[in-house]
Amino acid sequence: MDNNYETSFGLILNAGNAKSKSLMAIEAAREFDFEEAYSLVKEAEEDLRLAHQTQTDLIQGEARGEKSDINIILIHAQDHLTTAMIMIDQAKEFIHVYELLQKVLPKEED
Template sequence: MVSEMTILSIITYSGDARSSSMEAIVYAKNGDFDKAKSCIEEASKKLKLAHREQTNLIHAEAQGQKHDISLLLIHAQDHLMNAMVVKDLANEFIDMYMKMSNK
């Protein structure tokens, strides 16, 4: 069985990553590209932590430890996937705003 602490860690790290990515977009929109990049770096760190938790679950299952699939675990996976997509889009927004500022 997956511990709630593991699940909540994935949700927390992913939520933090998503928030940092959204913050990066705001900084880029306002022309502060250094802060935007810093937020993306923070998002990457948080995603790495969330991904590590997810990887531990995958490894355990591959070694024969079956997990109950709970709504909370699905929610955590959804948060992680969403955070990853938002970070990718934030990078695109930063690039776009940088190009627009060079007009």
Template sequence: MNNLEEIIFSIIIHGGNARAKSYDALKAAQNNNFSDAEVFMIEAEKELGKAHRIQTDIIQKEANGEKVDVSVLFVHAQDHLMTAMAEKTLIENMIDLYKRINSLEKEVEE
């Protein structure tokens, strides 16, 4: 495995970690555990940040004239990262909905 492949796999790993943490947050919110959900979302954001920095480094190298080989693996990594980012955003909105539902349920119980 060459250095570029290792870098590409890092994007995939961090994107996957972010996605998993986002779904952990969603599960916590479904159980009305919003403090854990917040922690998981912070962890997801950190993982996305790592992946995004790696991606940005590659893009900057290309912008500076360095040849970057675009492979199917690199396209897969980009797709993986963008999907994780989109899912995290969607899950953030879903968590907000769970918070509203929880609040309304408490009002009804009173």
């Protein structure tokens, strides 16, 4: 059971990091710092990959007959994973929109 909690918290950690970096990417894009925005999305995708691997390991274990205790923390972890996936997609879309916006806004003079 302790391993299940450890797995759940690892999933929460990685998914939470992916979500946070996605939000930071949107903030960078808002400032038209697209290099930073894309870098943060790349980092978010790596965090998401780690979280998704944890989920995949749980699913494969279940398929092999290894039963997992389902508890509120594991459900919460799955929510974090889903939210992180959506947030990365949203960050990519926001970056694209800000890139388009930068092209049509008048240039500020220094």
